[in-house]
Amino acid sequence: MYTCDECQEDQNHSKYPVPVIMTSENQNKMLHVECCSKDKLLDRLKQISSAEILFYQDVIKITEELDQEKIKNFSEKYGTHDEHKLGIQIDFLNESKNHLGKLL
Known part of the structure; x- marks a missing residue:
């Protein structure tokens, strides 16, 4: 509610x-x-898409060359598998706001 x-x-x-x-x-x-407003909806969609782009770029980075340090950094940024299973959400949209400025 x-x-x-x-x-x-x-x-x-x-x-x-x-x-x-x-x-x-x-x-x-x-x-x-x-x-x-249309502008608010567009801004929100840009925030979400920017966050998704950052996530997938990070996934590509750790899959290119797996090492413990990259996996640790990824877990700190996005949360661990167990945190996701429990429904704990890590807010990485703050970083995506900076990224969005670079894209536009």
Whole structure:
């Protein structure tokens, strides 16, 4: 259950089951899809895609030449297999924000 930070209504006032989560340096905002502007949605999609690009680039790096140091760095950045199984999410979007600036 969430409350939209834009219109202050709960999730039942949206025809979409999942909110848009807008991230900033200090906070996350939950918004109904209908309450988001086109620009906010595009910004969020850019953040997500940038984070995915970084993840896959890191996967390629550790698979090119496996060594314990690269695996350790990867686990520190994205979490271990056990953390993922337990549903613990590591927020690596902060780094992707810097990467997004380089892509644009």
